[in-house]
Amino acid sequence: MDVSLTRRIRTALLFSFSCLLLLLSACAAPPPTGADGAPSVARLPSVTPVQPTASPPPDLLLPTAAPTPTAAPATATPEVELTANGPVTASMARLQLAGEPYATLGDPNAPITVVEFSDFGCEFCRRFHLLTFGAIRREYIETGKVLFVYKDLPVTSRHGALAAAAAECAGVQNGYWQMHTLLFADPDPWYGSEAEAGARIAAAAAEAGLDVPALEACVAAGDMTANIDANFAEAQALRIFGTPAYFINGKLLAGAQPPEVWREILDAELNPTP
Numbered sequence: 001m002d003v004s005l006t007r008r009i010r011t012a013l014l015f016s017f018s019c020l021l022l023l024l025s026a027c028a029a030p031p032p033t034g035a036d037g038a039p040s041v042a043r044l045p046s047v048t049p050v051q052p053t054a055s056p057p058p059d060l061l062l063p064t065a066a067p068t069p070t071a072a073p074a075t076a077t078p079e080v081e082l083t084a085n086g087p088v089t090a091s092m093a094r095l096q097l098a099g100e101p102y103a104t105l106g107d108p109n110a111p112i113t114v115v116e117f118s119d120f121g122c123e124f125c126r127r128f129h130l131l132t133f134g135a136i137r138r139e140y141i142e143t144g145k146v147l148f149v150y151k152d153l154p155v156t157s158r159h160g161a162l163a164a165a166a167a168e169c170a171g172v173q174n175g176y177w178q179m180h181t182l183l184f185a186d187p188d189p190w191y192g193s194e195a196e197a198g199a200r201i202a203a204a205a206a207e208a209g210l211d212v213p214a215l216e217a218c219v220a221a222g223d224m225t226a227n228i229d230a231n232f233a234e235a236q237a238l239r240i241f242g243t244p245a246y247f248i249n250g251k252l253l254a255g256a257q258p259p260e261v262w263r264e265i266l267d268a269e270l271n272p273t274p
Contacts, residue, residue: 106146110141121156
């Protein structure tokens with residue numbers, strides 16, 4: 001067989017396998033056409049959660065673009081803008097991301113900012129928050145190393161936007177993160193009827209010790225719709241059409257990853273090589 005033809009076949013197979021790895025680690029939604037004007041985004045290598053202890057061959061890793069020249073070193077305190085909707089760090093500003101009024105956890109002056117785009121009905125998002133997020137919270141967020149910002153991208157489940165609104169409405173009562181955890185615990189209501197979704201929201205709010213009628217009124221009034229829509233628009237501008245997707249100091253990590261991968265990436269940000 002012709003050598004050049006063999007090389008082209010091998011390249012095509014490697015590309016196809018790389019795409020498969022991404023699909024296995026994310027809840028995908030079809031991208032809209034005509035997306036343009038997105039900020040330049042560097043990508044971190046992604047691995048499939050099917051074999052969390054194994055990394056793919058180097059040929060199958062996503063290319064990692066060079067850091068943006070204006071990026072502040074991870075060990076320095078980044079410039080933070082305190083807005084009415086929450087802090088906006090330097091890496092968020094470069095990606096044109098607004099602050100979140102309730103879905104922000106950690107020290108705004110932390111050397112690392114992690115922004116997640118997620119859906120309460122996405123199975124891989126659920127795995128991350130139930131199996132990995134606790135370790136990140138203990139080891140990096142609560143120790144002042146990471147500021148974590150959660151943004152809603154309800155693209156996979158029927159009532160993901162309703163769950164997102166319920167979490168935001170819980171934030172009005174200072175119960176965002178308690179509600180966040182409870183809404184991720186059971187994904188089935190977000191694929192069922194609206195009545196089932198509403199019942200789950202009420203049960204979660206009661207379990208979190210919140211004022212259930214007030215939260216339900218907030219959801220019904222659509223008080224959080226504008227913020228959820230803004231999150232969705234930000235994701236589209238960055239060409240993020242599936243969940244989960246994470247920006248770690250402005251660099252994209254796609255798909256659910258095990259704690260050891262997160263530790264490796266975050267430690268590398270904290271101790272960059274010269």
